[in-house]
Amino acid sequence: MDVSREPEHAPPVTAPLVSPIAQLAYVFSEYSTTTGNAMSTKINAQARAHEAMGGRTFVVVSDRRQHDYAEGTLVRYASSRSTRREWFTDLERRVDGLCGVTLGRRPCVARFHRDALAAVPADAQALVVYNYAGAVTDRLVRNFGGKVVLHLGNDVFRTWRPAEIRRVIERTHVTVAVSDYLASTITDRIGSRPDNLHVLRNGVDSDSFRPVPRATGGPVTILSVGNVTPHKGVHHLIAAAHELSRRTRDFRVHVVGSAGLRPADGLSAYEQELRRAAAPLGDLVRFTPFVDRRSLPEVYGAADVFAMPVQWQEPAGQVVTEAMASGLPVVSAPSGGIPEYLGPDGIYVDPRDATAFADALHTLVASPGERVCRGRALRTRAESLTWEGNVARLMQLLAD
Template sequence: MIDVIHAITPGDHFSPRTGSAIPTVVDGLAGAARRDVDRVNHAVLLDRSTMRPWYRSAEPIEYERAAWLTRRDRAMDLARARLGLRRSAVERFYAPLVDAVRQRPPAFVLAHNAPVLPSMLRDSGHRVVLYAHNDLLRTYSRSEAVRVLGSAAAIVCVGDALAARTRAALPPSLAERIHVVRNGVETERFHPPADAPRPGARPRRRFCAMFVGRVIPEKGPDVLVRAAALLPPGEVEVVIVGSRGFARDAPLSRYEEELRRLARASAAEVRFEPFVDRDALPNLLRAADALVVPSTWEEPSGLTAGEGMASGLPVVASRIGGLPDVVGDAGILVPPNDPDALAEALRALIDDPLERARRAEASRARALARDWNWAWANLRGVLERL
């Protein structure tokens, strides 16, 4: 086994101050590797300008980021790709990262959401694995996919649904390199409160349904607000935790303003808690009675759902993308963008404390079985077979 280098998108913040998804995954995997009996060293390539403090689970490899890609850069790259040419703008953006990798001894390079890296690191001595957290090949023809991914040692997808979409976009010679490594969850940071009520005990306060995540249409917080409006007034409190980005004091987006107008027009009690960092998030989750993940897009994995489960919460999630695999039988699945179905699921939890307690216990058990040690063991098994 050799070392692992994580290549995250230039400019992404490897910091607990943000809770950004891919850095959270890297921190989880690297932290589990440090606890492994046969330890594997993990490093992460970091743009020096990104937010600190950095997670301490992986060795930082610092570099100076190139200029940001502009909208015109992306449009020109797409036009080049359609002509069978290289996407030179994105290659320019990743060039400083690639230079930093080439100065390191041979390792597994996990190219997180970066299809461009296997071809850029061809003949470098490194074994490059495309680590897909999203549907990355929507704009790639099969011939371009073969060109950029032909030298990839493997393609890792974070869930079955994403793997199926990725496999469909690739010729058989590349599709057979796909492996599924599901994300884990940090069960020590996220755990139930020490004074959790006994099963069947009456709630001491109004039922609290919480949303946590980026407040954007694809995440569906408006679906939760609409669902709460269908329940009797005073029965449920909705807490929306998050902002469009990673700053509490950022101006509200148009969608965030519309969401607040929707809340004011509703009879439901809705409270907004702007973005919080990962240190504050566990206590917020422990104050809730259920976590709602009402995504309207094909969420590939859903880290927040796992963190809610680790916190001992019943989870109500959209039946879409990778969310059904994350919550399993412990959660309640509803059709996406269906406030009526979501209201019915919340109604069931409010009316039946025993069922709520059963699902909370099942959530915690599922999270414990799928922690970051489990995820790293799965990834390590893939790497050792390459």
């Protein structure tokens, strides 16, 4: 695992600014501080950076949702889809999988995005579609006329045949992935790297997320933020906390997040199990089900260590860059694209090994100097991951 390379710096924009740009995330997601949806956060940050450069960003959103981000020009559309079927269903996924194999196209996901795509303003010079590759059809390319960007933040091609992957990437002006890891999964599946496949790493708001003075002498707070589902591995953190408590009680674990991406009425079965597992630790562990975007910097500011115990191949991890910008040392699984962001100053463990995980946490709990040293190094690294650089790089790719 090579973690020595610095994050990619985007050179200044020398090509003409592409404007307006239309951005399309999940068709029923909120463009709001009240959701933990990473795509909405990313679109907001890119819209802010694009507008600061003198560009204009259209953000295509459903009129069934509340949207409160100020950046970008909202373009609302009315959906013909039933309110009882606002999520892409398992049946539709199965049908699309079969059609992808037999016909080379995915009609359900194309229909799912039809109303949103029809609302894209005619004067948009580029359209960015997030993750839903099946929405990038020949018909879209013909009707839109501008440059189409497929922005990949997840491994969306798991069930796709190589020929189908090639066709959809060929339809785009550029396809971008958030890490070398994610781009390599595509290359491995199709046997070669398309000329228009590029890595466009996420930025981070280093003004909002920044180091703050931390109190000395009290328990060390180990923070976890994210979607609380099994593949995010919070149960591994709880197991490590049990092991750590046998060595010291000078720590507190704070788990922030819920099973969904917004406040929920109740706890999932997994969340309930986490609380049962943590109960013997008493006040060493606490849970906060949801925090909106505006309050997150304060949450990071109250922590001393960040834990990322994921048990899947995380393509990037928005919370990792936020922790880095906040000056926190990070203990993480060496999965997916995370090492590309953390580099050599991250601490890597197999989170399934509770003893090794506790060892890494204990080193940081016991050594304030180690926490400060690693936190400063990660903050410096985060400062190179700007949204301005992210958008500048996208402008260059669109101008090529």
